[in-house]
Amino acid sequence: MSFSDDFMSVILSMESVLIIFFDEENGCQLVCNKTKLDIDATKSESWVDLFGDIVFEEDKESFFVFTNKISNGMRGNEDFVAISDDRVGVSVRLKKKNSVYSYHNIVCYISKDAGAYINKMTIVASEMTAEELYRLQLAQNVTNDRTPTMFIRVANEIVRQHPEKQYALVQFDVAKFKAINEMYGEPFGDEMINFFIESLNVLCTSNQIFVRLTADVFMIMLPYETSQDLLDFVEIVRTNLTGYKNIEYRLVFGISYIKDVNENLRKYGDRAALARQSIKSNAIEYVAFFEESMKQNVLSSKYVEDHMYKALENHEFVMYLQPKFDMGSERIVGAEALVRWIQPERGVISPAEFIPVFEKNGFVIKLDAYIWEEACKTIRVWMDNNIEPVPISVNMSRAHLKNDKHLNILDSLIEKYGIPKELLEIEMTETIEGDEVTQGIIKLKERGFTLLMDDFGSGYSSLNTLKDTQFDVIKIDREFLQNFVGSDRGKIIVDHTIQMTKSIGLDVVAEGVETLEQANFLIGSGCKIAQGFYYAKPMPVVEFDNLLDENRKK
Ligand code: C2E
Ligand code: CA
Ligand code: CA
Secondary structure (H helix, E strand, C coil): CCHHHHHHHHHHHCCCCEEEEEECCCEEEEEECCEEEEECCCCHHHHHHHHCCCECHHHHHHHHHHHHHHHHHHCCCHHHHHCCCCEEEEEEEEECCCCCEEEEEEEEEEEECCCCCEEEEEEEEEECCHHHHHHHHHHHCCCCCCCCHHHHHHHHHHHHHCCCCEEEEEEEEECCHHHHHHHHCHHHHHHHHHHHHHHHHHHCCCCCEEEEEECCEEEEEEEECCHHHHHHHHHHHHHHHCCHHHCCCCEEEEEEEECCCCCCHHHHHHHHHHHHHHCCCCCCCCEEECCHHHHHHHHHHHHHHHHHHHHHHCCCEEEEEEEEEECCCCEEEEEEEEEEEEECCCEEECHHHHHHHHHHHCCHHHHHHHHHHHHHHHHHHHHHCCCCCCCEEEECCHHHHHCCHHHHHHHHHHHHHCCCHHHEEEEEECCCCCHHHHHHHHHHHHCCCCEEEEEECCCCCHHHHHCCCCCCEEEECHHHHHHHHCCHHHHHHHHHHHHHHHHCCCEEEEECCCCHHHHHHHHHHCCCEEECCCCCCCEEHHHHHHHHHHHHHC
16 A cells, blocks of 8 residues: 555544654654554655645645745754744645545644754644634735724724733734735735735634734734743744745734723734834844834924925935945046935934835925936036036936826936936836836936936846846945845855846946945956945035045046
């Protein structure tokens, strides 16, 4: 009798529970209805063989993400061993004896020795109870409501039943989920979310309830004793929910303690959301607790919105220039225009604080045009004063591409100041290009502008974007550079990125060069132009003029 047949018959005859033990000495043992079987569960193929036929087609992907994790763990795979969680799980539809599929929770409990190596795993599969099934269905519906009534009702009930306990709200979402949808298609995004829901359903116990708030935002209410409990929980969710189909994505979490159970839960939900949003732009952190200062951030965006029109009128927005250097000759060969808000009461405000707000409210369109004009004016002044001009690259928010107005603005600026087009270059961030955007970029190209792809290496589809790109120059992202140049493998990646970019005929500018070592490495890789604090910071135009003058005298 082949092993697989036997296994199948066991599975098909089981009522509800299947147990697989793994321990280092005895290997893997399957115990079900007192039958023992040996399987080589360290091989992912064994799992496919065993479960291929009984897992519901649509659930196979999530299931094998789960079994891969387990077989990795059994092989003592470093990545897995490092994970601090004590269980992983998934819920999938399995075929039962009567050939009907029904939802099962499959949970793998992990125990580790003192050296943190896995020495035992117990996998339990059990059919979902009616209540669990109900919760799963509940969660599969998006509420699109910040105070989902069903969730609130259940949450309040739980809190009332356990007045002795403390509760917290954990919110999480996928950073740049939109990019995943754009790149892999919405059906894939949906599948991934479904995988989240099924996993959460297993991970959350009956007093940890979760809800899907919007497309990719989930919220969980759970009891805790110490903050560490909450961080442990986040870690479990994070390790279980990342790695779907080996796609790279990042989950970000925000936590808010429910301080007063009599208050509206919405308040705490909003706080968890603020905490979550506070780490969106931070590539290293992935979890934050709510702090009062996060409210300040909201106030500050309100401040920004209240003051922006006046500020534009009063010329509080000032163009700074950061020189671009030819690293070999150390000559200045260009500049990037970067806006600063010089506010009479608050001093210099960095664009990181206001550009995101302006991107949302559309004001960035006005501000960009203002900076473009400043750049053109500056070039004109250079020409009038017999200073040999260098090209200035200006930033263009993607918001412009919604229509063609920016084309007219650019054309009329070029005309008004009578400057050669080559001297005004345009920087735009890389993302996956929808049709509309591609068209917009083609039009800019047709008008003869030089296009620089900003922040290359920071997004999801760096290589994809290069395939049919209209851009002329790639600007290697600061974080990409700094994260990679620190290690040997990273260096190889940056090196090849530069080679590849050049061999398809694009120029390369390295951004955020901070050390001589980085500069030397880049030169060695064939990158000639750099912009970074090692050479110079962004500065007011007068200072730039002086620097340019000195640089040319050398
Ligand atoms: P960006 O376009 O990627 O600009 C480069 C940023 O990196 C600048 O930050 C610059 O000061 C900084 N930087 C350059 N070299 C180094 C370095 O060696 N080390 C470090 N740590 N940083 C370096 P800044 O000026 O704060 O601008 C931030 C972002 O704000 C810009 O990123 C750009 O996305 C946006 N921005 C700035 N001005 C404008 C504008 O006029 N229009 C639009 N739409 N966005 C703008
Ligand atoms: Ca830029
Ligand atoms: Ca950049």
